[in-house]
Amino acid sequence: MEEKRCKVCSTIKPISLFSNKKDNPQFYYATCKKCLSEKRERDRKTARHWKWPYPKGINTMLKNAKYLKDKNKLFDKHGNGWWWGDGHWNGKTQTLADQNKKYIDNKKET
DSSP: EEEETTTTTOEEEEEGEEEEEEEOTTTTEEEEEEHHHHHHHHHHHHHHOOOOSSSSSSHHHHHHHHHHHHHHHHHHHHHOOOOTOEETTTTEEEEEEHHHHHHHHHHHHH
């Protein structure tokens, strides 16, 4: 019988105690079903008690200094999340416009 070590509890268990991917049945996850179930239960408990930390309503939220500070901090770090094409290419921050310019320049050369 095939066995595998769980990365959470570090015990060697039969492969049947590990979940496998639906699209690739030969691949088994590194966490056993028991540890995965315990993690999901912890996540559910955390999610049940989570509350929105800002006042409700768009008008009151936009006047809240804490919300604006947190939003600006998030947007400074990650962008506004709206423009899908902006981001990182080859480890450098570039805009989609920069990529389009390079593409057009390469097309002109060929």
